[in-house]
Amino acid sequence: MIGSMSQQKPISIKRGIRQNIFDGLRLEGVSFSGVMDDLEFLNRIYLLDLLHSFDSRFESASGDIWQHTVNNEDWDSDWIFSDRRFNLASCSDDDFLKFLCETVHPVVRPDAGEAGKIVGHYNEQLKQAGWRLTESQKIAGRAIYVARRVNEFHSQIQRAVTAAEVLSSNWMQTEIKRIQDSIETDPSLAIGTAKDLIESCCKTILSQIPEAEAASKSDDLPKLSKKLCTALGLVPEGIPNEAKGAESIRRTLSNLASITKGIAELRGLYGSGHGRDGKHTGLEPRHARLAASCAIAFVDFATETYLKRNAKPHSSA
Secondary structure, three states: OEOOOOOOOOOOOOHHHHHHHHHHHHHOOOOOOOOOOHHHHHOOOEOHHHOOOOOOOOOOHHHHHHHHHHHOOOOOOOHHHHOOOOOOOOOOHHHHHHHHHHHOOOOOOOOHHHHHHHHHHHHHHHHHHOEEEEEEEEEOOEEEEEEEEOOHHHHHHHHHHHHHHHOOOHHHHHHHHHHHHHOOOOHHHHHHHHHHHHHHHHHHHHOOOOOOOOOOOOOOHHHHHHHHHHHHOOOHHHOOOOOOOHHHHHHHHHHHHHHHHHHHHHHHHHOOOOOOOOOOOOOOHHHHHHHHHHHHHHHHHHHHHHHHHHHOOOOOO
16 A cells, blocks of 8 residues: 655656546546545555645545545546646556556446456557556456556567467466466566476377377476477487588577476476575566566477477478
8 A cells, every 4th residue: 555655666657648548537537436436445545644635624635535525526526636645647657557457446446348448548558658457367257457567578478378279278378377477476486387387388289199208297397398399309319410500400409408497497496386494585577587488488389389290290390
């Protein structure tokens, strides 16, 4: 919950973008507080008793907001956008995005269609700053939104989602969502799940290749991925000497196998799934993004290769 609106990080969502968001809500006649009154809504986000009152009859913002939006209703419906206590035009990105997410929370705006339309308006503007609101979970069938950076990693996640859909793997989709949700807040979980994602991919594809050596419960990740690469012809020894760039291809395929070994080792050292002593320090989101990106690269390439070979059984690597 927000008390004072301090700015500790550089602001990426500039004033013009914010103003466009406010203006869009005004044009559509959208109340920021949804089905709640303004005081009830703002109490979900801010410590109003710590913010000063503009009305001398009251000690804090709680009193004057109640007086002018609930009791008398003599403030304009969009008063929040220009109130300097909340400073929505210039506050930190985190505070601003928290406010936007709350305006479309299911208990604030139960109409899922209306909430989705507002999110569309937000995202149209936020994309200029590299942000978007995305669904994180549901309550009673209605979406709860969180703000996420839109970057190359987002594109990688989408490629992983496509691979999971192609392979009809609901479990892979669950793992992809877990990576996406934990990458910033729980890097260890994201790293552990990156390993799980490769395992699921390998087992899924191997189960669909009749002539492949079946996966065993005792297989570690490097052995499992080696079985898959062998089944798909993605092993260095499978490249004939006369092939153009044979040595370069062998090195690349060798590096592909190294991805799984590296992620397995990283998961053992830093990922979820193991107890730690009191001196253990985890890795940061950037390390988790690296592990997840490598896992997705493997999954994406293995899936595309499987599809190609499934369509053209005699094609070469």
